[in-house]
């Protein structure tokens with residue numbers, strides 16, 4: 020079935036004429052290299068002076084929230100509170116390049132499809148609303164009123180509101196997110212898929228079921244008190260560089276840092292803070308005390324091993340290590356958990372995680388000796404079939420020593436997009452709670468839909484089957500970010516209308532429904548003026564702090580609208596008399612939106628006043644206070660089987676990861692600096708002994724085939740590179756490898772695509 024769909028697909032993959040070069044990276048991460056790289060991107064895109072000014076504005080009080088990642092700003096901000104990641108994101112948004120109507124006249128959609136993602140991104144900012152009419156190969160300009168009328172007509176023509184789906188990517192502000200979910204529900208559906216479904220959904224589910232809140236339980240101050248920090252399946256050097264400052268400070272004061280990853284990520288070995296100029300010549304601070312090279316998706320086994328060793332240390336120490344008082348007062352399920360743990364053998368553990376017992380015991384000793392431990396994780400845990408189990412094993416480990424509600428301790432899912440957490444808080448979710456819907460119903464005098472909606476994977480299938488006919492994307496790049504690229508392409512092409520609210524050109528503008536609209540919007544770094552008044556928006560970071568964000572740059576084009584304005588105008592055009600929400604007033608004064616949020620969402624009282632405090636405000640989180648909002652009022656120990664992976668000879672477990680020169684599907688360049696890979700992204704990283712058994716040499720080209728149930732999917736022409744990875748595990752980059760990820764291969768209970776465990780085999784190209 021999958022093979023058939025590939026042949027029919029009119030959507031080509033990326034061009035593949037890349038010369039890959041590799042070499043080991045021996046310097047510390049960060050340091051001078053990060054400064055040079057930031058300046059290169061800033062001056063190329065924006066010019067030196069504008070670039071520097073824009074970057075200095077990021078993450079400052081009264082400035083904009085850095086669009087790079089969701090890592091929090093410290094209360095005492097350095098005048099230089101930015102990082103390479105942020106500098107690149109700001110440069111990409113602030114670019115002098117413009118994609119104007121003349122560009123679309125020159126470039127047809129089929130011609131654009133032949134260009135790489137890197138090329139599309141490099142063309143610059145979108146400036147005008149554009150429409151691709153039915154049967155046409157070209158986009159042409161359209162005015163805003165006609166654009167909204169077109170969307171309204173398509174939506175009103177549906178038999179049922181559930182035939183439309185409304186995606187959100189995580190850069191959307193709280194204000195836009197609140198309005199968007201309200202519009203969607205007034206229109207009549209809970210079809211609100213969002214990038215969380217591809218990202219930390221498993222964390223939300225895993226934490227919600229066990230500690231009663233789907234968010235992390237630590238603040239930045241906890242990093243100053245932790246005695247041990249575990250970093251599992253996360254590459255902060257590339258994806259959350261500002262986190263490294265906190266890890267460096269922790270390492271310097273003697274905090275033990277354990278990293279668990281199939282790859283020895285450079286920044287977790289040594290790091291030089293880019294702002295410590297004196298350290299330019301130094302070799303950086305060693306970060307990790309211990310590195311456990313787990314096999315891809317070997318974490319359940321490894322975490323069980325650590326817990327088994329902690330239990331043994333506890334017995335040897337006369338019961339001094341496990342926090343029995345905490346367990347008795349605050350948890351359920353400990354006995355069952357302990358019995359299950361006892362029944363597992365060390366052989367089973369070692370075989371399934373690929374880490375030797377003494378190394379596991381050494382990590383357990385660090386955990387046992389620490390009075391306050393933080394466990395951080397990201398996509399290395401959340402994108403597997405057993406991802407929810409991964410998170411719940413982390414919770415089990417934390418519960419053993421009462422590492423909740425204690426300074427320096429807790430769970431720290433490190434979020435991706437800068438407001439992905441806030442969007443959820445605002446009600447962007449396909450499975451809303453009734454209590455929330457009741458409040459919307461009362462405040463806005465309408466009957467919200469109660470049926471749960473579609474998430475990302477279910478939306479793809481519904482578009483593919485023809486059950487959903489209109490796709491609306493508030494930011495993001497749905498076509499490239501989602502699994503099973505060809506299948507998703509067909510799903511989008513089945514729609515009568517696809518709409519993308521975007522800042523820059525991407526592949527989702529090219530693989531479209533019969534009619535397609537591009538609605539260009541203001542970016543984070545730009546001034547948002549409504550009715551003559553300068554507005555600001557608000558966001559929530561990874562540690563539940565809500566704060567302001569205000570852009571200062573001139574908008575890239577006078578034709579751009581803000582996201583809140585786009586939603587208000589969409590709602591007015593679509594809902595007509597069917598709404599009592601004062602959309603127009605809201606679009607002109609964001610304080611009025613915040614007053615509505617304050618009335619509906621818990622924790623936002625006096626929103627407008629409190630958010631004007633430069634430090635913002637912290638949302639309540641009961642688990643941080645040892646109150647667990649589960650059905651029993653206690654935190655839960657849970658039991659999960661060790662996942663078994665059956666690999667045939669010649670098959671490998673593939674993870675898809677980010678390089679240093681990309682932001683998700685936005686490709687800034689072709690260099691993965693810390694991994695020493697240059698000039699190309701179509702690579703497959705492989706253990707040297709696996710290469711020898713498969714008779715492959717560095718530089719050989721292979722086609723990859725993925726295997727799921729009886730289905731196979733192929734992606735051609737990847738360059739083989741030897742890399743220090745466990746045998747049996749291989750790595751490729753996202754999004755090049757997404758055609759290999761089966762749409763039905765998802766995490767149990769969170770429905771997140773298994774982007775980090777894809778079974779593949781190889782043949783020579």
Ligand SMILES: Nc1nc2c(c(=O)[nH]1)N[C@H]1C(S)=C(S)[C@@H](COP(=O)(O)OP(=O)(O)OC[C@H]3O[C@@H](n4cnc5c(=O)[nH]c(N)nc54)[C@H](O)[C@@H]3O)O[C@H]1N2
Nearest residue numbers: 252253254258315316397398399435436676677681682683
């Ligand atoms: N510069 C930059 N910054 C970003 C992003 C970006 O693309 N570029 N994306 C943003 C977003 S949306 C997100 S969600 C975050 C993502 O941040 P990360 O989660 O750090 O990103 P990934 O590259 O997906 O890397 C996951 C890490 O998990 C490891 N890993 C893979 N499989 C396993 C496994 O089975 N077990 C373990 N223990 N480890 C494994 C990989 O080797 C890699 O180090 O970053 C955010 N920040």
Ligand SMILES: Nc1nc2c(c(=O)[nH]1)N[C@H]1C(S)=C(S)[C@@H](COP(=O)(O)OP(=O)(O)OC[C@H]3O[C@@H](n4cnc5c(=O)[nH]c(N)nc54)[C@H](O)[C@@H]3O)O[C@H]1N2
Nearest residue numbers: 188218494495496500520521522523525675683684753774
């Ligand atoms: N194989 C594989 N697939 C993955 C992952 C993986 O690790 N492996 N990771 C997944 C994860 S964690 C995530 S979060 C998703 C990301 O999925 P998305 O969030 O959908 O993708 P992005 O690449 O972040 O979206 C980039 C586009 O957003 C638009 N944009 C940028 N800034 C703004 C703005 O301020 N407003 C608006 N309206 N638009 C803006 C630009 O047009 C840009 O082209 O991908 C997922 N896909």
Ligand SMILES: [Mo]
Nearest residue numbers: 218219435436
């Ligand atoms: Mo993400």
